[in-house]
Amino acid sequence: MKNYTLKLYKTEGKVEKVRTKKKRRFLRILGTINWQHDGVKRAYLKVSYGKKICNYGCICDFLNDTYCNEKKELLDAFKYFDDGD
Numbered sequence: 049m050k051n052y053t054l055k056l057y058k059t060e061g062k063v064e065k066v067r068t069k070k071k072r073r074f075l076r077i078l079g080t081i082n083w084q085h086d087g088v089k090r091a092y093l094k095v096s097y098g099k100k101i102c103n104y105g106c107i108c109d110f111l112n113d114t115y116c117n118e119k120k121e122l123l124d125a126f127k128y129f130d131d132g133d
Contacts, residue, residue, distance in 0.1 A: 050130070055092040056081070071130065078126065083119055091116045095129040 052074040056064040068074050081088060094113035102108040112129040116122040 049098065051096040051098075053092075053094040053096070054078070056086070057089050057091070059087040059089055075126075078119075078123065081119060081122075089117075091122050093122060093125055093129070095126075 049069055050071070052066075052068055052071070054066045054074070054077065056066075058064070066074075066077055068077075081091075092113065092115050094111055096109065096111040099107050099109055114125050116125055
């Protein structure tokens with residue numbers, strides 16, 4: 049099961065963090081972000097796919113993460129990371 053994490057870095061130094069396992073809830077949260085009105089400088093997106101056995105035989109976390117500076121970039125990264133559902 050995938051875990052979605054979003055951190056919003058705002059201009060006044062605040063950081064908002066959102067975590068959920070539900071794709072629909074996460075998309076609703078992404079849709080409500082107003083970059084100019086909320087004062088968001090950048091966002092950190094992480095999609096975790098869980099722990100699996102890697103090529104070396106150990107149990108590793110598999111995830112994708114990125115920093116985004118605008119909403120379109122954030123949505124494109126989310127679509128790329130969530131591909132397969």
